[in-house]
Amino acid sequence: MNDPVSLGIVGARGHVGAELIRLVAAHPRFELAFVSSRALDGQRVADHNPDYRGELRYTSPGYDELPRLGADAVVLALPNGKAARCVEAFDNAGSDALLIDLSADYRFDPGWYYGLPELTREAHPGQRRISNPGCYATAMQLALAPMLDVLDGPVQCFGVSGHSGAGTTPSDRNDPDKLRDNLMPYALTGHVHEREVSARLGHPVEFMPHVAPHFRGITVTANLHLSRPFTRDAVVERYRQRYADEPLVQVVDEAPWVSAIAGRHHVEIGGFTLSADGRRLVVVATEDNLLKGAATQALQNLNLAFGLPELTGIPL
Numbered sequence: 001m002n003d004p005v006s007l008g009i010v011g012a013r014g015h016v017g018a019e020l021i022r023l024v025a026a027h028p029r030f031e032l033a034f035v036s037s038r039a040l041d042g043q044r045v046a047d048h049n050p051d052y053r054g055e056l057r058y059t060s061p062g063y064d065e066l067p068r069l070g071a072d073a074v075v076l077a078l079p080n081g082k083a084a085r086c087v088e089a090f091d092n093a094g095s096d097a098l099l100i101d102l103s104a105d106y107r108f109d110p111g112w113y114y115g116l117p118e119l120t121r122e123a124h125p126g127q128r129r130i131s132n133p134g135c136y137a138t139a140m141q142l143a144l145a146p147m148l149d150v151l152d153g154p155v156q157c158f159g160v161s162g163h164s165g166a167g168t169t170p171s172d173r174n175d176p177d178k179l180r181d182n183l184m185p186y187a188l189t190g191h192v193h194e195r196e197v198s199a200r201l202g203h204p205v206e207f208m209p210h211v212a213p214h215f216r217g218i219t220v221t222a223n224l225h226l227s228r229p230f231t232r233d234a235v236v237e238r239y240r241q242r243y244a245d246e247p248l249v250q251v252v253d254e255a256p257w258v259s260a261i262a263g264r265h266h267v268e269i270g271g272f273t274l275s276a277d278g279r280r281l282v283v284v285a286t287e288d289n290l291l292k293g294a295a296t297q298a299l300q301n302l303n304l305a306f307g308l309p310e311l312t313g314i315p316l
């Protein structure tokens with residue numbers, strides 16, 4: 001009954017993989033079966049991740065070897081576009097390992113459960129293929145969900161991410177020199193998160209992402225046109241009621257600051273500001289992109305999948 005659950009992480013050198021190693025190291029029921037990285041192959045995990053105490057080393061198995069490594073669940077923390085070859089290997093081997101993909105590759109696939117627990121956990125029991133929503137998509141959906149029934153026209157979301165959001169593969173978006181004193185706009189229409197959030201909420205969302213020089217944490221400032229006038233108290237009450245039983249969503253009065261969310265596991269939503277006619281609302285959400293935007297959410301999904309309390313191993 002209390003046997004440990006063994007996890008494999010494919011892509012464990014990355015920012016999200018490293019966070020997951022930390023969380024699993026402190027988890028009472030999960031243990032690491034393997035962690036893969038081509039660049040760190042053969043090196044001790046403990047030498048790269050001081051929170052992990054043990055002798056496990058990174059390995060670099062071929063895709064077809066993955067199902068034979070004996071993990072109860074395998075987390076795919078690879079760049080977008082790379083998960084399919086791993087999934088195919090598990091399918092071909094007839095493996096019953098639970099797969100959880102952190103990339104955008106299965107977010108639109110009806111055969112995969114979309115795991116944003118605060119909004120989708122009822123659909124969870126028995127799911128063996130879990131697509132973990134990304135950072136912006138998580139913050140936007142949680143920020144908009146309480147007002148979904150009173151939206152009038154598209155919502156605009158202005159997003160700013162720390163550069164850890166761009167992963168470790170070198171690009172302008174994670175180049176400290178190019179980011180210094182800078183704010184870098186990108187993918188100003190048609191970002192995958194724009195399509196993802198619009199599809200999940202069933203309502204058009206227009207998303208304008210940017211990267212800033214800080215390392216971790218995102219801010220989403222959302223502009224909502226409303227079908228009828230609201231008072232600020234009525235808006236705040238909606239959010240408080242909606243998230244009253246959700247420890248990982250904190251409704252706050254002031255607009256939250258990204259500097260306060262780094263290293264924290266929850267999303268903060270606040271700064272509720274209405275236009276004079278009460279029909280335009282601006283809401284601000286912050287989140288640590290590597291935690292609730294990725295690794296913490298993966299842990300929630302894994303806990304649920306293995307019948308554990310959802311917040312096991314997630315310090316509040």
Ligand SMILES: NC(=O)C1=CN([C@@H]2O[C@H](COP(=O)(O)OP(=O)(O)OC[C@H]3O[C@@H](n4cnc5c(N)ncnc54)[C@H](OP(=O)(O)O)[C@@H]3O)[C@@H](O)[C@H]2O)C=CC1
Pocket residue numbers: 010011012013014015016017036037038039040076077078079080082102103104133134135164165166167168169289290293294
């Ligand atoms: N960073 C973030 O804020 C968030 C990221 N995500 C998603 O999570 C996933 C991981 O993100 P992140 O940790 O930032 O990414 P990184 O770029 O930091 O890490 C990617 C990992 O994949 C491995 N890798 C890179 N290229 C390949 C390849 N061609 N084949 C096999 N392995 C490869 C790398 O290790 P090695 O090269 O050593 O093998 C590394 O361990 C991505 O899909 C991302 O979109 C989701 C939400 C938030």
Ligand SMILES: CC(=O)N[C@@H](CCC(=O)OP(=O)(O)O)C(=O)O
Pocket residue numbers: 080102103104133134135136137161162163164165166167173192193209210211293
């Ligand atoms: C700054 C930056 O580049 N951020 C990434 C978001 C990271 C993320 O959430 O990843 P998914 O693609 O898995 O959703 C981006 O805009 O693509």
